[in-house]
Amino acid sequence: FRWPHYWEIHQKPVTVEEGKAARTDLKGGHALQIDLTTQGKRTIRLYRDNKLVRTQVCSRGQDFNIEGTERGDGKVWFFVVRTDPPSI
Numbered sequence: 001f002r003w004p005h006y007w008e009i010h011q012k013p014v015t016v017e018e019g020k021a022a023r024t025d026l027k028g029g030h031a032l033q034i035d036l037t038t039q040g041k042r043t044i045r046l047y048r049d050n051k052l053v054r055t056q057v058c059s060r061g062q063d064f065n066i067e068g069t070e071r072g073d074g075k076v077w078f079f080v081v082r083t084d085p086p087s088i
Contacts, residue, residue, distance in 0.1 A: 006078075010026070012026065014032070018036055019037055020037065021033055021034065021035035021036065026079070028048075029049045030046065030047065031046075031047040031050070032044065032081070033047070034081060038057075040059065040060055041059065042057070042059070042060050042065070043057045044057075044058075044065050044067055044081055046067045046079065054068070063083055065080070065081045066079070066080050
């Protein structure tokens, strides 16, 4: 990360069935959609105030993705999408 300080403020497991997409609402007016409808690909869409702000398509073999957004107030939010449970 390029930021020297960051905090985890929330963890939320999301189950996505093969061939489907799942969307979950997050804090601060954000929502995240994980789409597994394309063979071999994972599409992650990040929404803010119900508007699409970022899309990332990657291989299903990729262990994690990081998506972020700036709110315009100097704060940056980022989300980590993992395929395995985090170690504590």
